[in-house]
Amino acid sequence: MTFPGDSLQKELVETTQALSKLDIDEVPPQNNAEIQDLQLEPQFKDITAFLDEVTDEFKIGQLVHLESFGLYDAMSSIEIMDPKMDSGMILDSDLNKKPFDIKTLIRPEQVLWVMDRLFICEMSWHSGHSLSQTLFTCMYLLHVMELEPELFSNNSSDDINQNLIPIEFVILILKSYVLGIAKCCQLVWDEMTKGHVYEEEDFATNKYGISIYEDFPNSQALKLLDDAETWLVHHGSNWIRQTGMDKSEDIIRALQSRLLLRKSFLLALMHMTQPIRQQYSQAQHHLSICLQLLHDSKDDGICINGTIDLGVEVEGAFDPLINRKLVSQTPPRPIHLLSMQECVDELKNMLKNLIEICNIVDYKSATSLTNFMIYYSAKQSIPCAFSRSFLQSTVYSENRILGKLSVFQLIKDSVTELTNPPYIYFTSKTDIGTSVNGSHIDVDTAKISKLIHTFVDNAVKPLTDYFRILCHNRSRQRRNMCKVLSDWDLLQDEAEHIDTELQSIIKEEPLPSEEGPSYSFHLSSWVYHRKLILLEDILFLGFELGLFGDHEFVMIYWYLDYILGVHYQHLERTHMHVTDPRKFKKQQNFQFESSLQSSAVSLIVSQQVLTMARQDICRGIHRTIIALQKTGNYTPPKLEFDDESIRFWHRFRMYRTLGSPTILSFQDFKDTTRLDNITAFELLSFSLKNFQSARSSIENLLAIKPFESRMDFCHTDFTKDLQAMLRVCIANIISLHKILEEFDQKPITIEKVENEKTTKSRNKKGNKNKRKQKPSQKPPQNQKPMITSPEIKLVNKVANFEFKYHPWFPVITLK
Numbered sequence: 001m002t003f004p005g006d007s008l009q010k011e012l013v014e015t016t017q018a019l020s021k022l023d024i025d026e027v028p029p030q031n032n033a034e035i036q037d038l039q040l041e042p043q044f045k046d047i048t049a050f051l052d053e054v055t056d057e058f059k060i061g062q063l064v065h066l067e068s069f070g071l072y073d074a075m076s077s078i079e080i081m082d083p084k085m086d087s088g089m090i091l092d093s094d095l096n097k098k099p100f101d102i103k104t105l106i107r108p109e110q111v112l113w114v115m116d117r118l119f120i121c122e123m124s125w126h127s128g129h130s131l132s133q134t135l136f137t138c139m140y141l142l143h144v145m146e147l148e149p150e151l152f153s154n155n156s157s158d159d160i161n162q163n164l165i166p167i168e169f170v171i172l173i174l175k176s177y178v179l180g181i182a183k184c185c186q187l188v189w190d191e192m193t194k195g196h197v198y199e200e201e202d203f204a205t206n207k208y209g210i211s212i213y214e215d216f217p218n219s220q221a222l223k224l225l226d227d228a229e230t231w232l233v234h235h236g237s238n239w240i241r242q243t244g245m246d247k248s249e250d251i252i253r254a255l256q257s258r259l260l261l262r263k264s265f266l267l268a269l270m271h272m273t274q275p276i277r278q279q280y281s282q283a284q285h286h287l288s289i290c291l292q293l294l295h296d297s298k299d300d301g302i303c304i305n306g307t308i309d310l311g312v313e314v315e316g317a318f319d320p321l322i323n324r325k326l327v328s329q330t331p332p333r334p335i336h337l338l339s340m341q342e343c344v345d346e347l348k349n350m351l352k353n354l355i356e357i358c359n360i361v362d363y364k365s366a367t368s369l370t371n372f373m374i375y376y377s378a379k380q381s382i383p384c385a386f387s388r389s390f391l392q393s394t395v396y397s398e399n400r401i402l403g404k405l406s407v408f409q410l411i412k413d414s415v416t417e418l419t420n421p422p423y424i425y426f427t428s429k430t431d432i433g434t435s436v437n438g439s440h441i442d443v444d445t446a447k448i449s450k451l452i453h454t455f456v457d458n459a460v461k462p463l464t465d466y467f468r469i470l471c472h473n474r475s476r477q478r479r480n481m482c483k484v485l486s487d488w489d490l491l492q493d494e495a496e497h498i499d500t501e502l503q504s505i506i507k508e509e510p511l512p513s514e515e516g517p518s519y520s521f522h523l524s525s526w527v528y529h530r531k532l533i534l535l536e537d538i539l540f541l542g543f544e545l546g547l548f549g550d551h552e553f554v555m556i557y558w559y560l561d562y563i564l565g566v567h568y569q570h571l572e573r574t575h576m577h578v579t580d581p582r583k584f585k586k587q588q589n590f591q592f593e594s595s596l597q598s599s600a601v602s603l604i605v606s607q608q609v610l611t612m613a614r615q616d617i618c619r620g621i622h623r624t625i626i627a628l629q630k631t632g633n634y635t636p637p638k639l640e641f642d643d644e645s646i647r648f649w650h651r652f653r654m655y656r657t658l659g660s661p662t663i664l665s666f667q668d669f670k671d672t673t674r675l676d677n678i679t680a681f682e683l684l685s686f687s688l689k690n691f692q693s694a695r696s697s698i699e700n701l702l703a704i705k706p707f708e709s710r711m712d713f714c715h716t717d718f719t720k721d722l723q724a725m726l727r728v729c730i731a732n733i734i735s736l737h738k739i740l741e742e743f744d745q746k747p748i749t750i751e752k753v754e755n756e757k758t759t760k761s762r763n764k765k766g767n768k769n770k771r772k773q774k775p776s777q778k779p780p781q782n783q784k785p786m787i788t789s790p791e792i793k794l795v796n797k798v799a800n801f802e803f804k805y806h807p808w809f810p811v812i813t814l815k
Contacts, residue, residue: 100139100316102147105165105170106169106174107245108251108255112312113314114138114311115255115258116258116308118141120338121135121138121318122181122184122343124335125185126188126350126384126385129204129335131204131206131207135181136326138178139318144175147171147175166236168231168236173231173232175224177225177259180225181262183216183218184265186212186213187266190273197472197473201473222263222267225266229259229263232252253307257293257303257304257307258304261290265290267286268284272358280358280361281358283354287354290347291352294347294348309340346384349381350386353384354390357376357394359713360394360402361402366414367413368713369713371711371718375718376470376714377474377477378474388471391471396464411456411459414463415522415523415526416600417599419522419577424506425448427448444505448502455495458495459495465487466484466534481534481541484534485538492524492528492659511577525573532566532570532661542651544807551637552651554625554673555647555651557622558672560615560618561618565615566661568608568611568615571604571611572608602704606701610697612694613725616691617728617809619687621732623683623686624812626675627684630683633799633814645666648669652664681740681743691729695729695730698722698726699726701722725806727806728809728811731805732812797815798814799812
């Protein structure tokens with residue numbers, strides 16, 4: 001039995017075999033010289049007529065090929081007849097297109113248009129597009145070194161106005177601006193090739209073999225910009241006014257502002273990229289000038305924002321198909337360049353971010369630096385790849401923090417600010433070797449020093465990796481945080497052993513507590529605190545990145561409630577040891593130790609309040625969702641190829657290998673969220689109290705001074721985050737009031753839960769099994785009276801989750 005396509009397939013096979021067996025006609029050689037020449041020359045045979053005959057009956061998409069045709073050939077063949085890849089293909093639009101002549105003199109408003117278009121290409125490159133589709137499309141950038149007076153000396157034009165235009169508008173103003181952009185891009189490229197961000201994911205550094213004038217001195221580019229400004233003020237502006245063109249003053253101001261912006265930005269980058277960070281103050285000054293030039297108001301002088309529509313297009317000055325002539329490994333992607341206003345906004349954000357980074361060189365505390373990086377990476381206006389890479393270069397490079405501190409000093413400060421360990425723990429290496437009179441110190445001090453330095457050596461990699469992660473994009477942050485969790489867990493175990501040895505050396509006396517003797521565990525408490533922050537951020541980032549479905553909100557917020565509760569208990573335990581009055585009796589400098597204690601207490605208290613606020617919000621959210629499930633206003637979807645227990649395991653699988661906190665099972669989740677004996681009305685009432693409690697905590701946090709919460713460098717971002725959380729609380733309080741008003745207010749009888757004592761004793765028993773400095777908290781139990789009032793469904797309304805105020809916490813409404 002044959003099919004219709006068999007004959008066609010057979011013909012194609014025969015044709016392919018015929019092509020493969022084609023022989024080359026050999027011409028008999030005349031002499032030895034011809035034989036030698038023929039051996040060196042390639043042997044070809046004209047098969048054009050044969051191919052024409054074979055392909056006459058081919059349909060679109062069919063291909064005649066040799067047997068050796070493979071995958072590499074197939075991938076390469078996409079270049080053929082691709083307008084962006086095939087440089088030999090002539091498009092209909094190219095037939096009447098005149099080639100661009102760089103010798104053409106252009107008017108000031110045209111120079112302005114080229115400047116703005118090149119600026120758009122620059123900012124589009126910063127946003128992640130390739131150089132071949134942005135900056136390299138500019139003909140003036142590719143041929144800027146040809147813009148010399150000699151180029152225009154023999155330029156004869158029939159246009160009288162062309163001959164009257166001063167060549168300085170091209171060879172001085174435009175050339176200096178183009179070279180200024182090239183040097184700025186070179187400095188940015190040097191920073192981006194350090195490998196602090198992911199290639200092709202955040203930024204494109206491929207230069208396609210084209211120079212961006214790396215050998216041209218930065219100082220010479222600055223001199224050209226200065227000369228251009230001087231000529232424009234003394235000569236160019238007069239010519240513009242004399243020609244009587246429309247908006248002449250605006251054009252003069254626009255050219256001046258762009259030259260000044262380019263010079264200031266280049267100076268800022270030059271100061272910022274110096275190996276010694278002492279020039280950050282000068283860089284900050286020039287960045288402020290750039291920011292002022294981009295200000296919306298033009299009452300204070302020249303600015304850019306009010307002159308973005310004055311340019312006149314120069315046809316052919318930018319060739320979007322230039323990438324057809326470049327060596328590329330992949331086809332170009334279709335892109336849309338940013339608008340001029342978008343570019344101005346992007347540059348504003350970049351300048352503000354760079355100014356903030358320059359501020360952190362004035363080191364205040366390790367916690368302040370860490371908090372700055374956390375809130376910097378969480379900005380709603382996402383920092384560009386260059387500013388994130390520059391932040392990493394500033395914070396940690398060449399084994400130095402901010403170019404002046406050792407990692408030992410940073411870890412010492414970070415641990416001391418949280419747990420306030422004995423002074424002898426972090427004695428400097430100089431003090432360790434000898435005492436004041438030159439005699440060797442005692443053996444115990446030497447042991448302490450060795451143990452502390454072992455801990456610091458082990459902590460360097462996890463801490464610096466954490467700093468690097470905070471400089472990545474948000475998607476990469478979450479993935480890499482999951483990867484380094486095991487490092488922090490291992491560091492915690494090592495720190496526990498070191499703490500135990502230190503306790504035996506200094507003969508630490510434990511504090512009495514309900515759970516028995518409690519030791520300080522200064523080092524491992526700090527590690528556990530940082531690890532818990534990682535655990536929280538991994539889940540919170542899932543909401544920010546949109547990884548969780550609505551039907552998963554209950555389990556995620558329930559687990560966050562548990563993690564935050566563990567964190568709060570850990571901070572409470574740390575607070576108990578920091579405020580222990582006995583430790584100061586042995587200290588020689590009581591006043592100094594007292595100030596350290598006060599500093600640590602203020603930090604712990606602010607962390608506790610923040611943790612409590614987040615826990616109340618998470619608890620309020622998952623209780624509200626459970627209540628709406630009871631009323632029928634929210635129904636999770638029924639998934640055919642998924643199971644709730646599998647989803648639970650999948651979402652929390654990165655926690656399963658950790659030694660602490662105690663991993664919760666799916667059965668724990670089901671047991672604590674079933675709540676059969678509590679009605680929806682009471683659950684909503686509990687949720688309302690949670691949001692009200694969170695609101696009170698946030699208001700208290702807003703009243704705390706920046707230095708007390710260690711938010712010196714990021715107080716503005718911290719305040720914005722708190723205000724967003726506050727709006728979430730207020731919106732949910734209003735929404736819950738509306739929902740509760742729709743319930744039929746019938747008399748409610750309250751009965752005590754019979755197993756209340758059993759639940760309390762179970763919790764008490766669980767507390768005894770906690771690790772010494774890592775208290776684990778059982779999932780929140782709703783030990784409230786049973787309500788016997790009937791459930792009331794709110795018909796024709798469905799639960800709606802809106803992340804309109806904060807990326808981590810939704811506003812829950814019924815619509």
